[in-house]
Amino acid sequence: MISHAAYGTDPTNDRRVPVTVLTGFLGAGKTTLLNAVLSGTSAGKIAVIVNEFGEAGLDHDLIEAVEDEIVLMQSGCLCCSIRGDLAGTIADLIERRDDGLLQFERIVIETTGLADPAPILQTLLVDPELARNTRLDGLVTLVDAVNGARTLDAQFEAVSQVAMADLILLSKTDLVSRSEADALSQRLSGLNPTARIERRPLAGQFDPDKLWGLSGLRKDVNQRDAITWTTHALPEADPLANLSGFSKPKAAPFAGSPHDTRISSESIVLDAPIRDSTFDYWLDSLIALKGPDILRVKGIVFLQGIDVPFVFHGVQHVFDPPVPLNNWIGDDRRSRIVVIARDLSRPELQRSLDMLRAHQPKSAMKEEFQSHD
Template sequence: MAVFSYAANGADDTTDRRIPVTVLTGFLGAGKTTLLNAALSEISAGKVAVIMNEFGEAGLDHDLIESVEDEIVLMQSGCLCCSIRGDLSGTIASLVERRDDGSLRFERIIIETTGLANPSPILQTLLVDPELARTTRMDGLITVVDAANGPATLDAQFEAVSQVAMADLILLSKTDLVTPTAADAFENRLSGLNPTAQIERPIDGRFKLEKLWGRSGLRKNIEPKDVIAWTTPDSPPELAPLNNLSSISKPKLSPLVMSPHDVRISSASIVLDAPLKDVAFDLWLDTLIALRGPDILRVKGIVFLEGVETPFVFHGVQHIFDPPVSMKNWNGGDHRSRIVVIARDLNRPELQRSLDMLRAHQPEIATKEEVFPNHD
């Protein structure tokens, strides 16, 4: 059974009216609250609804608070906050209902997780709940990592490693508290865990908050170069031939920063020049998910199928997948599929055999692949 279906011709609706949802995660003390307070006082995102587990943990800047009513904290900026009372689905549904009836105003939602949270259930909730799938869309997963305490945290807590491996954007905080050499080494370690995530160092006001938004590649009318960047390490800015992935296959890390937790994360990328048969792609994806679904942190990519002029962008967490998005604005002669798998406890030979299923359907000269684990 295929994980999802495709449509060569569909309604050309280029307007996505669903509410964008950003998940903000990171371990305790990494700086999520500082980032959240900044986001609530900044205008690039419009009015924001923030969902968190407890107000007490959030440490919201009380100078920004205007009033409190019915478990809703209204900010002077017009943004609002609420805590999860029961399940996440019910909390979001309640906010959306009040937005629709005009009692609340907001343009996007930020979900701040607790420090120990695995973000997978949140991403899956947005997809498996029919009402949320209709009214919201995932806009990006942002992970804040502390440069001073982060290495020890990754060594001690596998949840922190998962937060890094699943991120669309990694914010490396507190780099002013460590030497440039240590910051660079830690950033290299983060790149080894998640080669396709953009890493920023938001210190001294040099980070533009608008970079927080639009991190997912599953957006209607997204530019082709942005989708390529979402799926390709060191992606070039234009639709030029891809950089050789072997240059980042093994980050140059000191043995002092390696951890057994890092070794559990593997990533693999494959580039296919010729369009795939839809049955071949579905068989590969079904087999991968059936055998190791719980260990798949993320799988994403751009895929060209035989008989379909434009590519599809797809994304999944474990066995749950977003509906694929047809890139109707794709142009030019680039018809290469690009697929990235980030997995836990999935050893190199298993990833290799999985990718061989796809390679078997391609001319030998048309395939380039690279497994880039963070260990030998």
């Protein structure tokens, strides 16, 4: 999967447009968050793609003009609906930008409430024109603290949205008790241990600047962010915690649901560099075994004979070109790999990971396992 040709990739020449996918449950606050994004200018000019303007509920006070199915905002951002297919819509926007008709620095795609985000991520990689001109900057999932647990129980697509996220935004936290919010956060973290979880009463109170630069594959990623992207995320500190001097109430234990038990995550840390042929064979075997059920695979890998590590990422059987971390410092040479999958039993995954362990000194291996099987 990681070819020698890719080892020489120069990420500093990456001029692709960063794309953020915004997904979440119905009523979680995607429209409110979008209006906050479109009213700000700190991230530059943004092109937002929604399914229908009528469903978007854009704040008309922010609208400058409407031209050719494109809404221009006072902030300089723009918003358009999907015309035909997503790939055609993005390609049209980029062509019009290159012709000087539009200006934007990044793209945000809002999905429907119960859409599986995997096909969107694959479209960005598989379509030749989009692969040349765009890159995934992150997947953000909004969760309604009031109805989120029931939605997870009822809709497996909602579980997939959480499992694939880089950032989870938990809204309407003022309408539930702290113990209920903690229990839901615990459940979300169980489904996706690498995603950061932030809480706010209103979706519009989330800082739009935190939506950008979530992927460890971006050209300017630093060593700390790359490691964080592939390891367990720490929850956002609660600014109201212990103001009264009393201990924060513990979250009620989560018993699990049929949908949650279909999701498993596994992380492995290998201290010694891996032979490129061993890594490629492992990845090929994993994809051949259960490719459609692999929600995300990501990691930092050190290969024998190469001084710097590579960040890699894949959705099902489709992978981004790996990015070398040329600014890596220190003596840390550990490879970190995370697999998030559905309907993948522990023995199947363990046999796959054993391919990597077999090529490591026993004293140089440690592994962390988390599963809901």
